[in-house]
Amino acid sequence: MRSMPASTSASDVLQGQWSDGRSSRLRAVEVSRVDEVLQAALGDELHRWPLAGIRISPRLGRTPRTLTLPDGGRIELPDSPVLDAWFPMPPSRVEAVADWLERRKYAIAAAAAITVAVIVGFVQFGLPWGARKIAERLPPVVERSASDQVVRVLEQFHVQPTQLSEARQAALQAQFGKLVAGEPRADQMRLVLVDAAGIGPNAFALPDGRIYMTDELVELAESDDEVLAVLAHEAGHHVHRHGMRGAIESSSVFVLAGLMLGDATGSSLTVSVPATLLSNGFSRGHEREADQYAFALLKRHGRSPKDFATLMSRLMKAHGMDEGDDAVIGYISTHPPSQERVRAAEAAAASP
Ligand SMILES: [Zn+2]
Known part of the structure; x- marks a missing residue:
């Protein structure tokens, strides 16, 4: 045994x-x-x-x-x-708890990182995507109403009818009409020439398709080709609905807050449209999109994006701007020119 x-x-x-x-x-x-x-x-x-x-x-x-x-x-x-x-010892109780906490620590850190990524992703991609979807579904009356508000704000800058000769106006209108003919949303586009010493060389697209251009900008340009290059860029803002998209993006947080606090009228949205168009300007992403649209449009018409680069460079030189310096008035404040945009235009001009 x-x-x-x-x-x-x-x-x-x-x-x-x-x-x-x-x-x-x-x-x-x-x-x-x-x-x-x-x-x-x-x-x-x-x-x-x-x-x-x-x-x-x-x-x-x-x-x-x-x-x-x-x-x-x-x-x-x-x-x-x-x-x-x-008896190979399993980790002691204390060690096991420490181990659990250690794993937990990473789980907590991972959860926090995912939360941050989701928020960043939402602001960076979700918000613009949603803004585009909403902007595409807005009835024209909303675009018209938002644009009228911008015009009312413009009146404070003593915007007058253009001083250009009838012939010059007709020529610019004809060239603009030819440039955008057949483009998406071209039916709504209308070139509005104004004299506006108060806002200087400037051009901007309102959400309803009105594209304002000041005599001061026409005078700054050394050729109609340069004028057309700027108008092509503004047409890009209208085609891509940047006015309403930008307003929706920048006001979404306030609109959401307003809805939660009982302001269901969305009044904060309409308030933000002139603010977006006149003070904040478009986002750099929207500017790039409008630039790319303009370069392609110009080339389809046998024109060169070089004209855009030339005018941009002259604007920068006129204002003694350095790269990255956006603190200037007029067209520059809403359309910050930069070496990057000039280089992009020159690259587009050089490519087939
Ligand atoms: Zn622009």
Whole structure:
């Protein structure tokens, strides 16, 4: 009955004290391991328990270790490295908690990062996408109403009828009409020539298709080609509905807040249209989009985007601008020219 398997060496036998877990009686015991089984020799008796069913007390300094057996019995043993081999310790409770927190920490950090990414993504992509969808569905009366408000604001800048000769006006109107004929939303486009010393060289597209251009800008241009290049850019703003899209984008937060606070009229949206068009200008993304549209349109008409670059450069030089300096008035304040845009126009002119 008492047979020690060959796989157990003498060094793997530990001497300890066994109790049945019910009485305080202790008996000397020789403990050894055979594969995944713990063997305990109690005198002539040989007991076996699967290792997996045995709990071992944690190591506390050099105090003895206690094995709690599946049948409720206990074996007390002096601490020994052999026990570590028999019972590979899972991480301690504290270590497990620390480990859990560590994983949790990354989960929390990941959740925060995802939240930030979602918000950034919404503002960067979701908001413009939504604004475009909304702008495409706005009835013309809304575009007209928003544009009328811009015109009312313009009146404060003493905008007068153009001083250009009838012939000059007719020529510019004819060239503009020819340039945008057949373009999307061209039916709504109307060139409005004005004299506006108060706002200087300027051109801007209103949401309903009215494209304002000041005599001051016509005078600054050294050719009709340059004038047409600017008008092509403004046409791009109208084709891409940048007026309403920009107003919706910049006012969405206020509109949402207004709706939550009980302003269901969306009045903050209409207020923001003149503000967007006249003070903030279009976003750089919208400017780039209008530029790209203009370059393609000019080339389709055998014109060159170089004209746009030339006028942009002259505007920058006239205002003594450095790259990145947007703090100037007139056309520049709503259409910040930059070396980047000039280079883009020159690149477009050079490409087939
Ligand atoms: Zn623009």
